[in-house]
Amino acid sequence: MFETLDPVPSEIATAISDGLNAFNESAEIRREAFAIVWRENGGLIAGITASVSFSVLFIGNLWVAESLRLSGIGRKLMAAAEEEGRRRAAVAACVDTLSTQAPDFYPKLGYVEFGRVSGHAGGRPVDRIWFRKEFAAAT
Numbered sequence: 001m002f003e004t005l006d007p008v009p010s011e012i013a014t015a016i017s018d019g020l021n022a023f024n025e026s027a028e029i030r031r032e033a034f035a036i037v038w039r040e041n042g043g044l045i046a047g048i049t050a051s052v053s054f055s056v057l058f059i060g061n062l063w064v065a066e067s068l069r070l071s072g073i074g075r076k077l078m079a080a081a082e083e084e085g086r087r088r089a090a091v092a093a094c095v096d097t098l099s100t101q102a103p104d105f106y107p108k109l110g111y112v113e114f115g116r117v118s119g120h121a122g123g124r125p126v127d128r129i130w131f132r133k134e135f136a137a138a139t
Contacts, residue, residue: 029053029054030053031051031052031053032052032053032088033049033050033051034049034050034051034084035048035049035050036048036050036077036080036081036084038073038076038077045064045065045068045073046063046064046065046068046073046074047061047062047077048061048062048063048077048080049061050081050084050085052085052088052090055089055090055092056091056092056094057081057082057084057085057086057088057090057092057093057094058093058094058095059078059081059093059094059095062074062077062078062102064077074102074105075109078109081093082133082135085135086135090135091134091135091137092132092133092134092135093132093133093135094130094131094132094133095130095131096128096131097128097131098126098127098128099125099126099127099128099129100121103127103129106131107131109133111131111133112132112133113129113130113131114130114132115129115130116128116129
């Protein structure tokens, strides 16, 4: 019998994630998750979560405190995540954003749009946009 859970209990989310991770491990599909954070005066002011799987760096979330946006910290975090991805043998990167968030940010870093899905939020149109970036081969 199917059951809809809203909100999703943390133990259910963990059980589903653990089940998929166990399957992937048995198929030798590895996912190496990491985060890079920026702290000032002991407080977290910015961070990025990411993982490497299938030789691709997947950017999860990028956040910069509102007072520091447009200061270059986001660009530095992306560069640090890409560097860590390359260190973990990634040959490309993938990230998604919303049309209401930062759709112009990623192309400035060399990312190319490869997919878009249109939807609505709060009565207005919102697109989810996927970007990719191929890393240059090491010489």
